[in-house]
Amino acid sequence: MGPHLQGMQHVSLRDYQAKIVSEVYSHIRAGRRRILVQSPVGSGKTRTAARFVHDGLSRALNILFAAHRKELVTQPRDTFAAFDMRAGIVKAGFDFEPDLPLQIASVQTLVGKLDAITTPNLIILDEAHHATAGMWAAILAEYPDAIVIGLSGTPERADGTGLSDIFEVMVEGPSIPWLIERGYLVDCDVFGAPDRLILSKPRGSDYDPSKIIKALERKGRDGDPLVRFQAQHKPGKRGVGFGPSVEFCEHQAERFQSAGFKAFCLSAATPDDDRDAILAGYETGDTDFVWNVDVIGEGTDIPDLEILIDCAKTMSIVRYIQRAGRILRPADGKICGIYEDLVGNVAEHGHPCIARKFSLQGSAGRVKASEVTEDGEHLSTRQCNTCFQHYPTAPVCKYCGADNGPDKRISKERAAEIRKLEKEELAAAKKEAAKVRLDEERACGSLQELQALGTRRGYAPGWAFKRWKTMGGRPKPAGPKFGLDGWPT
Template sequence: MINLRDYQTKIVADCRQAFREGDRKVVVQLATGGGKTVLGSFMVHGAAQQRALTCWWLVHRRELISQASKTFYDMGIPHGIIAGGHASDPLARVQVGSIQTIARRLDKMPPPDMIVFDETHHIGAAQWSEIFARFPQAYVLGLTATPWRLDGRGLGQWYARMVQGPTVAELIERGSLSPYRLFAPSAPDMRAVQTQAGDYKQRALAEIMDKPSITGDAVQHYRQLCPGKRAVAFAVSIEHSRHIAAEFNAAGIRAEHVDGTMDIAARDAAVARFVAGDTLILSNAELFGEGFDVPAIEAAILLRPTKSLSLYLQQVGRALRPAPGKAQAVILDHAGNSLTHGLPDDEREWTLDDREKQRRAAESAAPVRQCAKCFRVYRPAPKCPGCGFAAPVAVREIEKRDGELVEVDASAVKEHRKAEERACKSLADWQRLGAARGYKPGWALKQFQIREQYRSRRKAA
C-alpha cells in the first residue's frame, strides 16, 4: 500500500467532496511529477473496493498503460488490461484501457461507474469525446498537469469543477520536485514556419532545427554543463532524433534513438539500457512528452520548438523528478521554448474557461532577457542578476548568438514581478499587466482594489 503525501490527501478529499455535491465530472491539475497516477489510483481503489464500482482507467499511450498497471500492482489493486497485445480479465472490477481499444469495444462492454481520463487535456479528440459522452451518469476524474488545449477551448466543456494541487515552485520547495538550472540560447528564427493545429508544421520545423548552426552544439553543451548525466533529448522528427543520437555517439557519448514505429521489445530494451545507465542520451520524437517516468533523468535537451505550453512543461518535467544523489536537474533549451513560455516554476493561472485570442497571444510573449554585457538570460529586472549591468530603458532585442547557451536565473523572477506590480498606478496598468501574464480580467480589479485600500489606510494614518 502506498501512502499519500499531504497535498495528495487534500486533493482526494476535495474531489470526493465535489462528487458528493453533485459535480460528477472533476479534473485534477497537478504538475508533472506531483503524483497524479498515485492519487488517482487511490480513488479508484476506494471506489472499487469500498463501493463495488466498475472503474476504467483510460490512457492514449502504451507507456501510460504500463505506468498505471505498475502503480496498481504496487498498491495491491486487482485489475485487467484492455489493449492490444494484452490478455484481458473481463471479471476485474478495475480495467486499465487504451482509449483506442475501448472506443472500438464500447458496444461489447458493461458500462463503467467511474472513468479516469489520464492526460485529459486531450479530451477534445474524437475517441475521447465519444467515450465521455457515452456514459453521462458515470463519475469522471480527469488528470492533467496542463488543463489547456492549443485551440483555446477550456476543459469546462467537459468538466464541472477543477481541483488544483501545489504549484511547481511549491513542489520544488518541499522537495517533491527537483531544483533545476536552465540554459537557453537566443530563440531560432521561426517567422517562416507556418502552424498547423495550433503548433509549428513538422516538416518546416525540421528543416530549421536539424542544423547545428541553429540548434547550437548539443554535444558541446552537454559536455560543458552536465557531462556523464542521463539526458532525454526531444527532437522534431524521427530523422532529426537519429541525427542527434549519431552526433553524441560520434563524440564517444553513448546514445540511442527511439520512436513509436520501432519494435516494442527493441524500444523497451533501449529504455532499460538508459535506466541502467548503459546509455546516457535517449533521443526521441513525440514519444516521451507524456508517460515516461524515470526519476534518474538528470537533464532534458530541448531541440523541438513548440507553441504548446503543455508540451514544453511536459518535456521539462521529465527531468524534475527527485532521485537519490540528484542535487538538481539541468535543462538545455536549444529550441528557445523558455524564451516563449517562461520558466518551469513560473506562477500560472489555470482555468476551465476558454481563452481569448489576446490571452493566447500573451502566452507567446518572451518573458526573459539576455544581458547586453555578460549575455546572462534572466527575467526582466532593473539589473542583470549575473553582473549587475543596468539595461537602458529602451532594451534592445536579444542578440542572436548561435550555439551559445546561457543560464536562465530564476532568482530574479520574484524581484521582477514585484517591480512590475509596484509600477502599476491605475486600473489600466493592472489590466495590461494581467493580460501580459495571461490572467483573468478579475485579477487586475482585485489587485487594484487591494492597493487602493492600502493607500487609503496609509493616507488616513
C-alpha cells in the same frame, strides 16, 4: 469485501494529494459528475489516482482507468499492483479479464470495445488534455452515468481551448514553485543560445520542422545539440533530447554515439520491447541520452534525467511543460535540472518553473497581457547577455553576476497603453496646430495678406482666393471678442 480486494493496501498520500482527493469528493457529494484535477507533472497523479481506485474498489465500484496512449497502460497497472489492486488490461497482447472490477485501457482500444467491459461507475481519465470531443461523445454515450475524474498537469488542448466541454469543475493542485520549495520537485537552470532563433509564427498547428532544422544549422555551434550536451555532461548525468523530426533525432543519436555517448532515438515506430529496453538502460547505465520527437514527452516516469536539450520549437504550452517535467523530478544527488533551450521555447512560454494558472476555459484565461511582451516573451525571466542563461528578471544575472541593466522590455498591456496615449497626444497636437492655423488666417485683413500666408505655408496659388471667399471676403474683426453680456471675454 469481494475476492479481488483481499490484502488491498492503504494508499497513503502527501498532504496536497489528500487535499485534492477531499476536494474531488466534496464535488461528488455536491452532485458533480465530471471533475478535472489539475496538478503539475511529477506531483504524483498516478498515486493520487490509486487512492480513487482504492476507495472505489472498497465501495464495490467498477472502475475504468483510461490512458491516451497504449504504452501508458503498464505504469498505472504497476502502481496499482504495488497496493495489491489488480487491474485487467484492455489491449492487444494482454489476456482479457472482464471479471476484474478495475480495468485499464488505452482510449483508442477502448472506443472499439466499449460494450466488452462491465459498465464502469467511475472513469479515471489520465492526461485528460488529450480528450477530444468525438471520443468523449462515444465514451459518455456508452457510460452516461459514470463519474469521470480527469487528470492533467496542463489542461489545455493544442489549440489553446480548454476542457469545459467535458468537465464541470476543476480542482487545482499545488504550483510548481510550491512543490520545488518543499522538495517534491527540483528547480531547473535554463541555458539559451546567444541569439534568439527567429521563426515566423506558423500557419499550421505548429512550427514547420524543416524551418527549425535550417534555423539551427544557420546558428552553427550555438545551434549544435552535441556541443551543448558536451558542455553540460558529467559522468552519470543522463539526458533527453527533443527534435523536430524523426530524421533529425536519428541523425543526432548517431552523432552522439560517434562522440562516445550511449545514445538512442525513439519514435512511434520503435517496437515496444526496444523502447522498454532503451528506457530501462537509464537505470542500468546503458543509456546516456535518448532523442525523440514526443514519445517521452509525457507520462513516462523516468526519475533521474538531468539534462534536457530542446531542439523542437513549439507553440504548445502543453508540449513545453510536459517536456520540462522530465528533468524536474528529484533524485539522489540531483540539485537541479539543466534545460538547454536551442530554439527559444523558454522566451515564448516563460521559465518552466513559474506558477501557472490554468482554467477550464483554456489559454484565454491563462496568459495576462501584463506578463508578456507583444512578441509573446514572458517578462518573468530574461536572458543574460554574458552567460545566456535565463534568470528571474532583475538587473544582475543570478548565475554569472553580470549586470545586464534594467529590463527594457515592456508588457503587451503597457505597449497598448502607450499607443493609446500617443494617439491621444497626436490628436491633441493636431487640434492645436489647426487652431493656430485658423487664428493666423483670421488675422489676415486682406486678400494680399492671405496670399502671403499661403506662400509662406507653401500652398498652391489658388488657396488664398478660395479661402478669402469662404471667409466671406473680409476678415473677422481682430481684437477683443465680446460675450453675450456685451463685455470683452
